[in-house]
Amino acid sequence: MKLEGLSAVVTGGASGLGAATARLLAAHGVKVAIFDMNAEKGEAVAAELGGVFCNVNVTSEESVDAGFAKARAAIGQERILINCAGTGNAIKTASRSRETGEIKHFPLNAFELLIQINLIGTFRCIAKSAAGMMTLDPLECGDRGAIVNTASVAAEDGQIGQAAYSASKGGVVGMTLPIARDLSSEGIRVNTILPGIFNTPLLQGAPDNVKAALAASVPYPKRLGNPEEYASLAVEMCRNGYFNGEDVRLDGSIRMAPR
Secondary structure, eight states: OOOTTOEEEEETTTSHHHHHHHHHHHHTTOEEEEEESOHHHHHHHHHHHTOEEEEOOTTOHHHHHHHHHHHHHHHOSOSEEEEOOOOOOOOOSEEEOTTTOOEEEOOHHHHHHHIIIIIIHHHHHHHHHHHHHTTSOOOTTSOSEEEEEEOOTHHHHOOTTOHHHHHHHHHHHHHHHHHHHHHGGGTEEEEEEEEOSBOOHHHHTSOHHHHHHHHHTSSSSOSOBOHHHHHHHHHHHHHOTTOOSOEEEESTTOOOOOO
């Protein structure tokens, strides 16, 4: 797929992995729409790239519909969708207080919220974007579009307290191949990246000793991943026409320990 002149939507594009991918797509001549809930950062990235910002909450069908309508009015029907919107938490399934002995379980509303954002929100954007892509004629290469999702290494080796997060990201991995098969007759490719420990805003507030310990846990290279490395793989998944139905770890060969 030749990228120049195409349009893309990047969810979670105001910062971190999404912003890096939006910048790299723009550098390849792609017109980019940023979906995010952080208006200040999202507007800034969109202005930097000559794109458009859409204030979107991926858990809301009305919000997502409005975002796609605004994006398509500004830059045309997207042929590329990058799903980076997501969040996480760390709560044990059930635990006992060391001080009082009180037993508590994972709050189910928190579990449901993570599924709504990371899994259902991703699928909501995929389904609506794919339907839009299907209105377009195929490109010379045969593609109508390309979709890249973001899971996590926690989908395969989640740590203590990551039951909800791992379930949400495992769901993204599990649906990648079926969706790729669903859309194969329409020339729409679907792939997923499983990032390891990346230097994103989520980690930037951590103490230096914590970040150093995380970096040391990576077999090679012994450092945190850079958002630009995620962006490079995401863009290659779009460009390479034989890349389809894959879930790819990007993690320096780390395998997460229980804690």
